[in-house]
Amino acid sequence: MKNNFKFLSALIKLRLSHIMTFRLGFFGPFFIDTSYFLVQIFAFEAIYGHVDSIRGWGHGEILIFIGTFSLINALNMTIYFFGVISIPEKIQTGELDLYLTKPVNPLLRITFEKVNPGSIPLLLFSACIIIYGAKECGTSFSGANVIGYLLMILLMAILYYDMELLIRCFAFFVFSVNNLVKIESTAIELCLKIPGIAFYGIYKVVFYCILPYGIIATLPTQMLIGVLSLKGILFGMTIVCVFTFLALSFWKYGVHKYESASC
Amino acid sequence: MEIIQTENLTKRYKRYKKQEGLMGSMKGLFHREYEEKTAVDAFNMTVNKGEFVGLIGPNGAGKTTLVKMLTGIIAPTEGTIQVMGYYPNKLEKAFKQQYAVVMGQKSQLFFELTTEDTLKLFQQIYNIPEDQYKKNKNFFVDLFQVKDLMNVQVRNLSLGERMKMELIVALLHNPKILFLDEPTIGLDAVASRQIRTFLKDVNESKGTTILLTSHYMEDIKVLCKCSIVMNHGRKLYDGNTDLLFEQYQKSKKMTIYFENNADSGIPESCRILEKTKDKLVLEIPKEITEKVLEFYIGHYSIRDIGIEEEEIGSVVERIYREV
Incomplete structure (x- = not known):
């Protein structure tokens, strides 16, 4: 464990040195990610500016929801997104060979080797939106709610990672995962705009259990505003455990079946 | 003492046999025919500790597939394989700690950074204590005489210099076995000679077992006392390199x-x-x-x-x- 931390620390230092080699490459993402965030906010305002309530959630709760999704997405973008999305290319080009021959967990290395400080401002913007939403709700939140919220954020960031990993692991078996990535993007886009509480019937099954993007921002929001039941907490934890198990097993199975590339 | 041993080692790939033209592609949507390609076929080999063995064969002979099985990257289809007492494809950390692999066409270096930066990461990957790290680094840097290049961005190094750095990075943790896949590919005569001298020194001074695959006769002739020749996945010759050249060249x-x-x-x-x-x-x-x-x-x-x-x-x- 201690060795892994030392390794991660060296890896992240190296990554930062790498990014800082090019000034535009270092500062550029700050502007790009900020612009992307602003577009999302405008889109949100266009949709929800004139809607008073969705199944009991007012404008303030919706703002917390949007801020939460943004926060989890920013964590994803800052920490592991760029590493995980490089998996298909590594498999197809045989670059994974070099990871498998080193005495550190290849998945750990891939996950953290492309941290992206350019998305850090998104974390701050997201926090601002959440605070603004909380003020608009007009309720004060207990310490337990806040701690529960942060734990839920952590769990949902893991779930987000699991989903990304699961989809990229298909590259061990198929030529291209582009179409799966398109489904992922569409589902995320949808669940970013519509809170999970708005889904019914089959849609709820799909976005809560099969492609659980529907719970990613919904459960933490419910936790913060104090409406998440024990059943909801257990459901969230179960989904995270199941998908973590699936993602890691799929990765291990993929590595076992890996045939490398002849280049 | 045997350090690598394989018996009837076989690797077969299944590949889609596409029929010609658009009709063939459409048929392939519903009914596919596959053919088996045997990359390595019932291969037996033994390498002893400290040996410098050459693996010779033309393109598609199965050399790289064999090295990939020996390093655990891919699993064999049949046969037994044992490297330092481990089954490579189990990918055990203790096993990976004891070997290194250099693939001429795949770099382990970070192009925008310096070799010194990459070495720091490898120190953590292999968990090398600081004093040991310094000692090993200095040994290889002196051997290659590349002190001035350690803080140059890798992208600014020549091909030959990059290969020297690849070798230093690979050898930093004193591996017991070094797998080299075409280390001199694309290098000029001077750089190739320097690499050969370096490898010879490492083999003799550190006792590192080296398995070298190369297209260049000169590499094999100068470095390897023993050679294995393969083609179409099968072993054609296994023995003394001088005898091989005397007999067949x-x-x-x-x-x-x-x-x-x-x-x-x-x-x-x-x-x-x-x-x-x-x-x-x-x-x-x-x-x-x-x-x-x-x-x-x-x-x-x-x-x-x-x-x-x-x-x-x-x-x-x-x-x-x-x-």
Whole structure:
């Protein structure tokens, strides 16, 4: 464990040195990610500016929801997104060979080797939106709610990672995962705009259990505003455990079946 | 003491046999035919500790597949395999701690950073204590005389310098086995010679077992006491390298550049490969190389002359015909 931390620390230092080699490459993402965030906010305002309530959630709760999704997405973008999305290319080009021959967990290395400080401002913007939403709700939140919220954020960031990993692991078996990535993007886009509480019937099954993007921002929001039941907490934890198990097993199975590339 | 051992090691790939044209592609949507390609076929090999073994074969012979199985990257289809007492494809950390692999076409270095940066990461990957790290680094840096290059961005290094750095990075943790896949590919004669000298030193001073795959006869001839020749996944020869060359390398290639336009004569039993006004390329039976050389030096004004070993493909072809 201690060795892994030392390794991660060296890896992240190296990554930062790498990014800082090019000034535009270092500062550029700050502007790009900020612009992307602003577009999302405008889109949100266009949709929800004139809607008073969705199944009991007012404008303030919706703002917390949007801020939460943004926060989890920013964590994803800052920490592991760029590493995980490089998996298909590594498999197809045989670059994974070099990871498998080193005495550190290849998945750990891939996950953290492309941290992206350019998305850090998104974390701050997201926090601002959440605070603004909380003020608009007009309720004060207990310490337990806040701690529960942060734990839920952590769990949902893991779930987000699991989903990304699961989809990229298909590259061990198929030529291209582009179409799966398109489904992922569409589902995320949808669940970013519509809170999970708005889904019914089959849609709820799909976005809560099969492609659980529907719970990613919904459960933490419910936790913060104090409406998440024990059943909801257990459901969230179960989904995270199941998908973590699936993602890691799929990765291990993929590595076992890996045939490398002849280049 | 045996450090690598395989028995009936086989690797088969299944590949889609696509039928011709659009109709063939459409049929393939519903019914696919697959064919099996045997990359490594019932391969037996033994390598002893401290040996420097050459793995020779033309493209598609199965060399890289074999190395990938020995390093655990891919799993064999059949047969047994044992490297330092481990089954490689289990990918155990303790196993990976004890070997290194350098693939000529895949770099472990970070192009925008310096080798020193990469070494720092490898120190953590292999969990090397600071004093050991410094000692090993200095040893290899001195051996290669690359002190001035350690803080240069890798992208600014020449191909030869990069390969030296790849080797330093790979050897930093004192591996017991070093797998080298085409380390001199694309390098000029000087860089190739430096790499060979370095590898020889490492093998002798550190006792590192080295398995070298190469297309270049010179690499194998200079470095490896033992050689394994393979083609179509099968082993054709396993034994002493000098004997191999004595037995199967029948000719040499001589390139002569004349000072003036010369209408040169051709000694008997030599074959012309290329002839221009001032250049002559000949294939010469190995045993008369010296005589032919004396003949041209004695009779013509020569600007330059070069003698090369017969290329690996021809030798393997000959072994294949004769074995």
